[in-house]
Amino acid sequence: MTERSRLFEPVKLGDLELPNRVLMAPLTRNRALDDGTPARMAETYYSQRAAAGLIVTEATQISAMGKGYIKTPGIYDGKHVAAWRNITDAVHAAGGRIFVQLWHVGRISHTSLLPEGRNPVSSTDKAADASTYTENGFEPVSKPDALTEEGIRETIADYVTAAKAAKEAGFDGIEVHAANGYLLEQFLMDGVNDRTDAYGGSVENRMRILEEVLDAVSEVWPANRIGVRLSPLGQFNGVSDSDPATNYGYVVERLDKRGLGYLHMVEQAPGAETDATQADIMKRLRAKWSGFYIVNGGYDGDTAAKAVAEGHADAVAFGRPFIANPDLPQRLRSNAPLNEGDGSTYYGGGAEGYIDYPFLESGVPENVA
Ligand code: PHB
Numbered sequence: 001m002t003e004r005s006r007l008f009e010p011v012k013l014g015d016l017e018l019p020n021r022v023l024m025a026p027l028t029r030n031r032a033l034d035d036g037t038p039a040r041m042a043e044t045y046y047s048q049r050a051a052a053g054l055i056v057t058e059a060t061q062i063s064a065m066g067k068g069y070i071k072t073p074g075i076y077d078g079k080h081v082a083a084w085r086n087i088t089d090a091v092h093a094a095g096g097r098i099f100v101q102l103w104h105v106g107r108i109s110h111t112s113l114l115p116e117g118r119n120p121v122s123s124t125d126k127a128a129d130a131s132t133y134t135e136n137g138f139e140p141v142s143k144p145d146a147l148t149e150e151g152i153r154e155t156i157a158d159y160v161t162a163a164k165a166a167k168e169a170g171f172d173g174i175e176v177h178a179a180n181g182y183l184l185e186q187f188l189m190d191g192v193n194d195r196t197d198a199y200g201g202s203v204e205n206r207m208r209i210l211e212e213v214l215d216a217v218s219e220v221w222p223a224n225r226i227g228v229r230l231s232p233l234g235q236f237n238g239v240s241d242s243d244p245a246t247n248y249g250y251v252v253e254r255l256d257k258r259g260l261g262y263l264h265m266v267e268q269a270p271g272a273e274t275d276a277t278q279a280d281i282m283k284r285l286r287a288k289w290s291g292f293y294i295v296n297g298g299y300d301g302d303t304a305a306k307a308v309a310e311g312h313a314d315a316v317a318f319g320r321p322f323i324a325n326p327d328l329p330q331r332l333r334s335n336a337p338l339n340e341g342d343g344s345t346y347y348g349g350g351a352e353g354y355i356d357y358p359f360l361e362s363g364v365p366e367n368v369a
Contacts (some may be wrong), residue, residue: 006309007021007305007316008329008333009021009308011315014222018097020051020052021315022053022315022318022332023052023053023294024052024055025319026056027319027320028347029058029354030070030133030347031350031354032071037079037080038084038087041354045355046096046098047091047093048359049096050094052329055097056099056100056175056264057098057099057100058072059182061073062075062076063076063158064076064115065114065155066104067109068105068108068109069105069132075100077165084166084169088169092170099172100175102174104159104183106120107121107127107128107144108141109132110134112136121144121147121151121183122147122186123186123187123194124144124194125145126144127143127144128192128237130238155183155209157216160219167220172225173227175226175227176210178210178229178230179229179231180236180237181237181238184213185239187199188207188210189240190241191242192240203251211254214228223260224260226260227261227294228255228260228263229264229265229266230251230252230264230265232247233282252285262292262294263289263292265286265293265294266296266297267298268297274297274298293313294315294317295307295317296317304316320346324338324339326359339357
């Protein structure tokens with residue numbers, strides 16, 4: 001067994017000093033107000049978890065058209081900024097660091113969730129084989145309209161609005177969500193993108209929108225405060241790619257030239273097993289990245305320490321374990337037992353299952369260094 005202490009060696013992410021390599025992954029919790037303003041309780045939720053080397057917020061829509069589920073937060077108007085400012089202040093006061101994950105769901109949405117009952121937008125006009133959660137419970141997603149080139153320009157402008165709002169709200173950086181079947185992945189993956197214009201066809205064209213988003217938000221944030229999240233093997237939300245090793249090999253090589261803060265790889269979907277071929281693809285993609293590398297999906301304290309010790313990752317993002325264990329770093333360090341999460345309170349609801357999971361000893365998070 002690799003020493004757990006490997007997870008607690010401080011590390012630099014760009015110009016940010018992280019006290020440890022146990023990061024909090026983005027986690028949808030569906031507790032925001034209907035207008036996308038985060039709930040006051042989120043100040044407690046995030047600051048309780050400030051011992052993480054870095055917190056990445058729950059996926060946060062960049063515009064009203066980027067929303068795909070009820071009660072997810074936004075980051076595009078003054079009310080959102082004011083509420084997030086209280087959250088980032090609380091996290092910083094507790095000694096933490098926090099990036100916001102910028103999200104556009106693309107076709108994983110429903111007309112009832114969008115302004116004036118509009119259709120969702122995507123790279124394609126084909127509906128995903130997926131469902132979303134609306135006021136009426138789970139419903140199949142709506143058929144999207146394929147974005148026009150003008151629509152792509154407007155969407156990129158929305159990323160800029162959100163990136164500026166993130167700065168005003170006091171975040172330490174932004175993560176561009178290009179994973180898990182949402183808009184940017186709907187362009188990246190050849191099983192979805194059926195365009196014949198400059199945004200479809202070759203992988204170079206399919207990643208054009210991601211490159212343009214990154215160019216645009218780089219006018220707002222230094223490159224080293226921008227992360228990107230990818231899920232090359234993902235099939236979540238009705239996506240597929242015929243050759244992730246080659247296609248994402250190109251994507252990772254291109255992204256590597258930007259000097260970004262980090263690449264955040266979803267290696268394995270929750271509950272899925274990774275086979276040897278998939279593990280080999282992930283290793284080959286990892287070798288193409290020269291910067292800070294975060295892995296996520298299925299890690300525990302031992303496998304995370306091993307990934308860091310072997311140089312596979314600089315840090316490991318934990319999702320569900322962080323829901324139930326606000327002091328996850330302390331627990332991993334001391335090999336303490338973990339609280340069990342209650343799946344019935346993951347998505348939606350109030351304080352229960354959100355800010356009431358017990359700490360090991362005291363209720364006060366202590367910064368793990
Ligand atoms: C979700 O809300 O189900 C969700 C959001 C973002 C992800 C994955 C799942 O990356």
